[in-house]
Amino acid sequence: MKRSIDATDLQTFLRDDSEPETKVMLVEREAKPGGVSLVNPNAIAKKSYTDAMELSEGVSNVNTAMHANARNKLDVIGRQMRNLQELMSSVFEETKLSIELHNVACNFVKKPGHIYHLYEKPSGQKYFGMLSPEEWLNAPHNYLGSYMLESDLSWTPARSIDGRYEGVNFLKQFFGAPHLQALS
Incomplete structure (x- = not known):
């Protein structure tokens, strides 16, 4: 039967000073093992x-x-x-x-694969816009960041887009495989 270990068992086991038991266990002596008399029972003992x-x-x-x-x-x-x-x-x-x-407030349909820019009005309302701060001559509200809507409907900060497929990028470099370009 398996016995679950608890925190005390684990702490005792992991202590650096804990010494495992080293007691030697010898087989009990039998004068007639299996009912057969030994020639010299003292010699085996x-x-x-x-x-x-x-x-x-x-x-x-x-x-x-x-x-x-x-x-x-x-x-x-x-x-x-x-x-x-x-x-x-x-x-x-x-x-x-x-x-x-x-x-966040938004007046357009957001589509996966596109980057949207988050702004905040003086009233505190946050909203998405399609124009980046660089595309405005003078941005009307406080810019908070840009995000890409992924196909699974999660959001990736625009500054992290290049690193989001770190494993695939490594494989492309490692194997130099052009067929992996389609995964980008």
Whole structure:
């Protein structure tokens, strides 16, 4: 039966000073194993001091190796959990931003693949415009940023557009494959 570990078990296991148990377990002596009498039952019971030391050292080495192996695996799991937590946080932030931007006032139909520019009026109302600050001779309101509406209806800040397909860009450079150009 599997026993779940709790925080105390994990903390004890991960302590640097924790020493695994190295007690040597010897097989119980039987005078008649399987009902068969031994020729010299005393001979099999004799153990030298060095035998016990070697057995103890072997158990200690195995325990140390298993402990180190488990710590290495737990380190990988801990790093993955930290990365997943960071990814989860960025997903929440991106979702929050997309919801906020979808609720911004707009007098036109927004289409995926286009960049829209966010402005704020003195009244505090935010709205999307099609003209960038550079296209205005004198922008009438406070410019807050530009965003591209993605095909999945999420928003990408315009300053991040070049880095949004980092993996595909790497593959194009790595393989120099022209057939990957279609993925851009």
